[in-house]
Amino acid sequence: MAAELNLEKSESSSTDSFTSCATAVSDNAQESIESNDHENHEIKNQQLSLLIQQASFDELGEISTAPLFTYPVLKHAQHLATSKSSPAFSQYGLLAGDVQSLREQPSEDPRIFYNVAAPASVFICGSQGSGKSHTLSCILENCLIPSEKLGCLPRPLTGIVFHYDDYASDTHVNPCEAAYLGSDPAVRVRVLCSPTNLRAIKESYAQLENVTVEALRLDQSNLNTRRMMELMAFDRAQPLYASVIQRILRDMRLSQQDKPGSFNYREFTTKLDNEPLSPDQKRGLRQRLDTLQSFMVADQIKPFMWGEKKGASKRAGTNWEPKAGELLIVDLSCPCVTAAMACALFNICLSIFLSQDHSVGRVIALDEAHRYMGDTSDCEVLTNSLLSAIRFQRHLGARIIISTQEPTISPKLLDLCSITIVHRFSSPDWLNALTKHLAGISKVSKLTNKVQDMDLNDGSEEDNFRGPRGISVSSDDPILDLFAQIVELRTGEALVFAPSAVVSLATHGSKTMPQKVAHRVLRVVMRARITADGGRSIMAA
CATH class of the missing domain: 1.20.1440 (de novo design (two linked rop proteins))
Known part of the structure; x- marks a missing residue:
């Protein structure tokens, strides 16, 4: 009997001990779960904080990197910059005016500015005499000339222009129109030419102010x-x-x-x-x-002569040191230089120019690119170098501008450029090339514009939207309608395709939001140059 009582006490004690242990384990497990839940909750909050956009900061960041903007957007960005203690547009210049605002809405500010501070790429095309070189010169003025008349440029860039005239003769060469920027004392122009055409180049550029001409000499370094x-x-x-x-x-x-x-x-x-x-x-x-x-x-390049000491050459090659406000023009117009040779040499010059010190911002321009960019291996190498420069333009601090009559020279360049400026032309083939590579030329774009207009017209239109709206495409065939508008463009006018440009502001309640151009198309008129204009047509007496 005593043994039975002792066994029952032992079993009871074991049960109590087990229950106690189980309770402790359960409590510890619960505490562990709660602790893990707390840690997971904290981690979740930390991770969510990384996903929450800082609205005003992101808004300012998007605006400040826009390649084109209007004056209302500039004032809005300055307001955001004041509240965030961050810089807005630090360098910019007037480029064009919105045609609709100039003609139909005088109360709207028509000014469109080019953002010099943000590296971007521009493709300019159009028929001869439509205003391509004028537009190129206006962009170069914005990059090189500090002028309150244009905008704000505390740190001028350094630039290089590639030019080739296939109609060059032994005695006469048409000067590159960009050389006329030398008429402003703030710009120093250096022309690098073929040694075999030095005399003709010097005579052709002698009439221009503040321009020096020298032979292009590559050093083996x-x-x-x-x-x-x-x-x-x-x-x-x-x-x-x-x-x-x-x-x-x-x-x-x-x-x-x-x-x-x-x-x-x-x-x-x-x-x-x-x-x-x-x-x-x-x-x-x-x-x-x-x-x-x-x-x-x-x-x-000459072989060593007997007894000659191997030392550094007494003569040095071209000086490529970047200088703010200086414009290099590589003019290879020469009867001895073919278009393929020009492409090969341009490619070497481009590589040298991009490898220099990055402390000075750079602008690279191809003038009348259709004259030398053809279907050759040398052209393909140059095109690939340009594509690489555009892809890495933010890291290189480079702005690339390509001016050409024919938009068909390289579809890949059209795909990558931030801005495409289309002056007047009448070739359907050129339009077909553009329709495949530009936002804004498709029926999808037309539908998108209708949806955007419905959203913007919700409420008082005047209060909700400020800035250029872009051209309207009213026909059932938007591509044909757009072609008709391109053909009737006046000299100096252009259609601008720039999806990332910010030219409008939309107000929803108390909140003002910048509006990107996206699929819209702007019709603009380029401003007048502040330097001498060398692109006027020569008329018969």
Whole structure:
């Protein structure tokens, strides 16, 4: 009996102990769950805080990077900048005026400004005499000339313009229209030309103010493995000597890893001469190298004479140091320079220009690009270099402007450009090229515009929306209607496609929001130049 009582007490004690342990475990588990819930809740709040947009900050950021904006948007951005202690538009210049506001709504401010501070790319096209070069010069003025008449430019950029006139003769060359910026004392213009046409270029530019002309001379320090490879244009079907060139350049590159130094052109040509190439191979290779050597410092291409000391060349190449307010014009107009040769040399100059110090902002312009950008391997290399510069324009601090008659020169450039400015033309083929690559030329765009108009017209239209609305496409065939509007554009007028531009403000209740252009199309008239105009047509007496 006593044993039974002791067993019952033992079982009871074990049960109580188990219950106590289970309760403790349950309490600990509950505390652990609550602790985990608390930690998860805190982590969730922290992660949500990363997703919550800072409205005014993001709004200012979007506005300040817009390539084009209007005066109401400028005042709105300045108000946001004051409340956030952040800068708004630091550098900008007047570019154009909205045609509808100028003609039909005098109460609306028509001014459209170009944002110099934000790196962007511009594509300008149109027929001869429609105003392309004028527009290019206006953008360059905004980038290089500090003038209250234009806007705000405390830190002028440095610029380079590539120009090639295929109608150049032995005695006369038409000057690049951008050289007339030298009529403003704030701009220094340097023209770099082919050594074989130096006299004619000097005579052609002698009439212009504040312009100096010098021969383009490449120093061997300007050359490197990549530029030599691009000069040979190996991107397409490789010639027989391509593998030899690549091997020599690779070996020289490897030796530079042990003994740091710049590219040595004499060493390169010496190694080539030692290669067992056939006469046909040497002929094609010599043609390439002769083009390069005609633009190099003479002392760096001739072979060493007996007893000559190997030292630095007494003559130096072109000075590429970036200077604020300076415009370089690489004018390769010359009977001895083909369009393909011009593309190859432009590509080297572009690479050198982009590799300089980034402390000064840069603007790069191609004037009358259709004259030299054709269906050649050299043109393809230049196009790829431009595409790369546009993709990395924010990191390079570069603004790229391409002016051409024909929008068909490179569809990829159209796809990447921030702004497309279309002056008057009458070619249906050009319109077809644009319709495939521009927002605003499609039936989808027409539908989008109708939806946007319905939203903007909700309530008092005058109170809810300020700024240009864009052109209206009223026909059942918007592309045909748009073509009709392009054909009837006056000289100096243009249609502007710039989806990320901010030119309007919409008010919803007490909140004012900037409106991007998106699929809308603006009809503008370019401002007058503040420098001399060298693009007037020569009329018969």
